Each structure stands twice: as structure tokens, then as C-alpha cells.
Amino acid sequence: MTVDRILPTDEAHDLLDLTTELADRELAPRAAQYEERAEFPREVLRTLGRAGLLGLPYPQEHGGAAQPYEVYLQVLEILAGRWLAVAEAVSVHTLSCYPLARFGTDEQRKLLPDMLDGELLGAYCLSEPQGGSDAAALTTRAVQDGDTYTVTGTKAWITHARVADFYNVFCRTGGPGPKGISCLLVDRATDGLYPQTAERTMGLRSSPVAQVVFDAARVPADRLIGGAGSGFTIAMSALDAGRLGIAACAVGLAQAALDYAVGYARQRQQFGRAIIDFQGLGFTLADHATQISAARALLLSAARLRDAGRPYSIEAAKAKLFATDVAMRVTTDAVQVLGGAGYVLDHPVERYMREAKVLQIVEGTNQIQRLVIARSLARD
Numbered sequence: 001m002t003v004d005r006i007l008p009t010d011e012a013h014d015l016l017d018l019t020t021e022l023a024d025r026e027l028a029p030r031a032a033q034y035e036e037r038a039e040f041p042r043e044v045l046r047t048l049g050r051a052g053l054l055g056l057p058y059p060q061e062h063g064g065a066a067q068p069y070e071v072y073l074q075v076l077e078i079l080a081g082r083w084l085a086v087a088e089a090v091s092v093h094t095l096s097c098y099p100l101a102r103f104g105t106d107e108q109r110k111l112l113p114d115m116l117d118g119e120l121l122g123a124y125c126l127s128e129p130q131g132g133s134d135a136a137a138l139t140t141r142a143v144q145d146g147d148t149y150t151v152t153g154t155k156a157w158i159t160h161a162r163v164a165d166f167y168n169v170f171c172r173t174g175g176p177g178p179k180g181i182s183c184l185l186v187d188r189a190t191d192g193l194y195p196q197t198a199e200r201t202m203g204l205r206s207s208p209v210a211q212v213v214f215d216a217a218r219v220p221a222d223r224l225i226g227g228a229g230s231g232f233t234i235a236m237s238a239l240d241a242g243r244l245g246i247a248a249c250a251v252g253l254a255q256a257a258l259d260y261a262v263g264y265a266r267q268r269q270q271f272g273r274a275i276i277d278f279q280g281l282g283f284t285l286a287d288h289a290t291q292i293s294a295a296r297a298l299l300l301s302a303a304r305l306r307d308a309g310r311p312y313s314i315e316a317a318k319a320k321l322f323a324t325d326v327a328m329r330v331t332t333d334a335v336q337v338l339g340g341a342g343y344v345l346d347h348p349v350e351r352y353m354r355e356a357k358v359l360q361i362v363e364g365t366n367q368i369q370r371l372v373i374a375r376s377l378a379r380d
């Protein structure tokens, strides 16, 4: 189904056309096979980088494309409809460039062009084995000695752990709580940095996650981003933007599931008619179409607040919560619409359903989004 989009510029229309063409050619034909083999598509990300899709919301002076966030998110949505793991990789990479782009010094930002053109791939290391939701309690420690930090601890569930070239590592340089946390930008080649074996996940298998162990890893002190003690603020600010990326992935995935279910329901005959003509199914699909449109509208409304320089973190939490719950519902029902055919690997809907689940968990579980929204209601 074609989505009718109102975009801010002609350039944005061209960008979305280019994205659709690339996604149809480079992503859609490969997704199922790479997912089955749990193979990370590094070359596909290089192709997207060469097309300028890995630095879309960042300034041109640093090698970005200076696109409004609302345009970047619609690019992600299109990619997610063809291959969620690639869209998620773009979203995580974009998130990983954020601390340096937003809080780095001019000297540190000299690294940005190679990051934004995708030559270097990023990872964002906040979660730890003993806790993801309570990020302010993290225990990975960095101790400064002259011009070096020595980092010790374990990060968990890190997307790109084994394939990243740089890692944003949130670590404790001070006392307990959020004010004791700092952000270090760590190179892959650092001695004492050990990515572990990939986890065996139920979906998103071509985007393997793993722990990253820091065993007295020595990081130059000039890789401290934003000053000692500002790491938690950086992490939360990055996640506000990242959550919109996850919401966009959810909308793209849900749209793909709906399109597939509608295509199937139009041609599948039972009792002498197309199953889409049974009201029980048609109403379900109508609800899905409505919920996807609502999720897209919520997401774009939050993005436009961000583009206007206005506070948007509560709206981002709402968009992430709503869009990912919609994706879970739509993909689960898409399996039902296909009946037995929905349960086999010949059709992509079972994969969509497995993939949707992770979106309710990453970048703050949906319970944590509710917590953020509820707290804002209690405060105002």
C-alpha cells in the first residue's frame, strides 16, 4: 500500500524515493536468508552509507545530510518494512553518533565524517548484565590516571558488539547515581575490549547482540565526551532521539505485516469468497490500518517538536510505547489472517511477529515508557 506523505521539501521526496528503490533492490531480496543464517549484512550498511543514509539528521559540515528528524524517521520506516534488522542497525548507528555530534568538542568531532558515511560502525553500551531499566545503577568503572582511563566491567545486549568500530561506553567515574556516570568513546582496537559470543535471539538474528567485556581497557582521556559526570544526561538525551527511531521501525514493520495480510486475504478464498470479505477479518484489518496511521502520526508529531527545538521526550516515549504495541498486535494478527500459512517460514509474517517483540523491549521497555509518561503526569 502506498503511504501518502506530506514532506517538508522536494529533496525529502527524492530521498524517500531513493530509499524505497534501494530497500527494494538491496534489502528485501536478502532479508529472509540473512535472518536464517544469523549473518550480519555489513556490505548492505556500506551501500546505505554511500547513499548518504547513515548520517541523515546530522549537520553537513560534519558529513551529515542535515535532514529534519521527521524525514530521517520516514527513511527508517521504509527500511524497516523490507528488513527490520537493517533499519535497527541504522537507528543504533545514528544513536551511536549522537553523543559525539551533540556533546563532543570541535577536535573530537573530526571523527564524525567517517562515522556518518558508515565507514565506521557504532555501538551504544549502556545496559549491563545486572540491569538495563535502572541504568543509573550501572557499575562499569573508569578510573583516570593522567591522560588515560582504565575501564573495567561488562556491558550486555550490545547491538553491533562484534562488528562495531567504535563504542559509546557509559561508565562510572564518580560516586553512585546518575551524576557519577561519564561517556567514553572507545575504539574497537583498544586493548582489553572483548566482545563475547553472540546471544541466540528469537528474532533480529542478522543483527547479533553480545556482551562486551572491558578488562582494564585503556582509553585516552581525550575520548571523554561532554565532561566527567555528564554521561547519564547524554545517555538519556540520546535515547529520546533513539526511541523515535524504534517507533519508526515499528511503524514500518507493522505496515509490512498489514500489506502482506491484506494481499493474502484478498486472494485467499473460503466458503466461495475472498476471506477479506468476511467482516470478522475485514474489521481486524481496518483496526490495524487505523492504528498504524495513528502510530505514524504520533511519531511524526514528536519528531516535528524535536525539529522545532521544543521538548519532546514525553512525546517520544508515547510514540515508542504506542507504535511498538501496535506492531506487536498487527504482526501477531497477521499470522492469524494467514491461518496455517502464517505459521510456516514460506511467508514472512512469522518473522515479523518474532521481530516485533524486541521493539517493546529495547531502548527502554514499554513499562519504562509508561513510567516516564506517568511521572510527567504526576509532575505537571
Ligand SMILES: Cc1cc2nc3c(=O)[nH]c(=O)nc-3n(C[C@H](O)[C@H](O)[C@H](O)COP(=O)(O)OP(=O)(O)OC[C@H]3O[C@@H](n4cnc5c(N)ncnc54)[C@H](O)[C@@H]3O)c2cc1C
Residues within 6 Å of the ligand: 092, 123, 124, 125, 126, 127, 129, 130, 131, 132, 133, 134, 156, 157, 158, 159, 160, 201, 204, 209, 358, 361, 362, 363, 364, 365, 366, 367, 368, 371
Ligand atoms: C535485541 C536487543 C538489542 C539490544 N541492544 C542494546 C544496545 O545496543 N545497547 C544497550 O545498552 N542495550 C541494548 N539492549 C538492552 C535493552 O535496552 C534492555 O534489555 C532493556 O532496557 C531492559 O533491561 P533488562 O533486560 O535488564 O530488563 P530489566 O531491567 O531487568 O527488566 C525486566 C522486566 O522488569 C520490568 N521493569 C523494570 N523496572 C520496572 C519499573 N520501574 N516499573 C515497571 N516495570 C519495570 C521491565 O519492563 C521488564 O519487563 C538490547 C536488548 C535486546 C534484547
